[in-house]
């Protein structure tokens with residue numbers, strides 16, 4: 001290939017490379033590559049525009065690239081500004097809550113940098129289109145596209161481009177679909193916020209009316225509720241798992257109460273949290289409950305914090321926006337987010353130092369949520385494909401495939417990290433909090449199936465591991481200690497148990513779920529127990 005050909009090809013591919021690499025460099029490598037591939041038909045348009053030299057093809061090519069470049073720049077700008085995808089909930093939330101006047105102020109504030117960026121983009125685009133339509137045809141010859149190398153690589157790129165249009169997660173990144181979806185997300189969020197505000201008003205009104213004046217003597221209290229995600233107790237060595245995943249919990253076994261036989265009311269986050277933090281029941285899962293433990297805490301003068309390493313617009317608008325202070329450290333939503341739960345530690349420590357007398361701190365971890373290998377730092381890679389221990393042998397015996405075996409290694413590593421976090425958070429709590437009465441609870445919203453029964457890894461409404469979770473409790477003056485592998489606990493009873501720890505009671509208490517901290521606790525699951533059958 002001669003120099004001329006290389007220049008011609010480079011000129012043709014610059015737009016696609018630019019489109020993909022802006023977003024990739026800004027922070028989202030995978031979507032950047034997808035976007036670059038999706039933009040490739042534009043290269044073909046450029047080829048036609050030069051080859052046929054017709055104004056319509058030129059117009060089509062210019063329009064195509066203006067759309068892709070604007071899209072790439074808009075989507076990258078949120079990475080440069082917030083280190084985040086622009087569909088992260090806090091950005092959607094901000095946009096959904098922004099009035100026209102606020103937007104104008106924002107634009108005015110950034111007027112100079114926006115104008116500068118706009119000018120540079122326009123000038124570069126003009127230079128490019130001038131070059132490709134006026135200078136390139138002079139280098140162009142029929143031979144340019146005759147070489148084998150050019151042909152084969154064109155076919156290869158055409159196949160990649162085609163694949164990016166056929167595969168759905170990839171097609172979703174196309175500007176047309178991405179922005180349509182984006183506006184419907186904003187609309188959905190606005191609707192959600194509207195309904196959640198109303199739900200929260202009902203919670204507060206009922207709590208204000210039904211709270212019995214507290215007889216609790218402690219004027220200063222701090223309660224920490226750590227809700228993690230997707231951790232099943234079946235993988236905790238403190239609960240009998242063959243791999244040594246929980247050295248810290250084993251160390252604390254004589255000072256904590258550790259329940260291994262607890263069950264979440266649902267196998268997914270939103271349903272589980274609704275039943276754990278409010279009076280919602282399984283039978284009425286789709287509706288919102290009229291009462292919430294969070295509202296009782298607020299009515300009783302607690303300052304309630306919601307600090308989260310999850311990025312979920314529904315949860316933050318239902319729970320996060322209800323409390324007194326909300327902090328989110330994870331700027332990407334879903335399974336591909338890579339923010340570690342340890343990022344919450346400094347936030348937690350700062351809150352413990354807040355001199356407010358009565359505090360309820362909800363710490364929301366992403367836990368062992370898929371993708372498991374993103375849930376722990378490299379130094380926690382304790383189990384690998386080379387481990388070859390009894391767990392791996394058992395998986396082999398049960399015909400669990402290689403992929404799930406590998407997931408099990410990742411999953412167990414994330415459990416080791418969770419165990420380490422419990423230790424760090426508990427120590428931070430002990431060292432920084434001076435309240436007269438303190439409690440610390442760690443629970444998972446639900447479990448995960450990772451080759452326990454079936455050759456599958458993920459959220460699992462149809463197997464026991466999808467529901468069986470650890471429940472770890474510590475509070476000042478606690479009498480019962482140790483590991484309990486038998487006593488069945490319904491984690492949906494958490495709200496009332498925590499309320500009794502806080503010294504809060506409500507009128508007509510006999511109608512409400514039992515307190516698992518009391519001696520005569522009775523496990524009363526919903527009628528469809530066992531949920532997984």
Ligand SMILES: [Zn+2]
Nearest residue numbers: 229268269445
């Ligand atoms: Zn979950």
